[in-house]
Amino acid sequence: MIMNNRRSFLKTACKPIVLATLGIPLLEACSTDDDITSNANNSTTAASTPTEPLVIDISNDNFKDLKEVGGWLNYTEKNILLVRISEAEIRVFDNRCPHQGNRDRWSYDGSSFECGHHNNTYSDSCSGSLTCYDSNLDGNLLTVVF
Secondary structure, three states, X not given: OHHHXXXXXXXXXXXXXXXXXXXXXXXXOOOOXXXXXXXXXXXXXXXXXXXXXXXXXXXXXXXXXXXXXXXXEEEOOOOEEEEEEEOOEEEEEEOXXXXXXXXXXXXXXXXXXXXOOXXXXXXXXXXOOOOEEEEEEEOOEXXXXX
């Protein structure tokens, strides 16, 4: 009798409820750069962003990828993406993916960043979906204002 009730439940229950009950994660729809969600203004982003300006000495070997134009770096310790646009400009972005908040799997193709979790792409312009911070490059010192 119990087995028949269980089978009946499984046949008629909503699939997501059954999958969630069994501990199987559900997939969410993916978005693109055009689909900005409210996650971009999530309070956890503000809490993880320092309020003081950050000064980075790009001559340090940890930042060697920024020495050439087109070089980039996911600086996970400070939750930022850095990309060398020109000899005089390095753009700095929050490395939180607007889609689901992932910070760790980024790639760069010379004009846009791609989040490796769902392959969403985001422009390296400061008018795109990624939060862009003010930065100033003076010699080898990059100052980022959050």
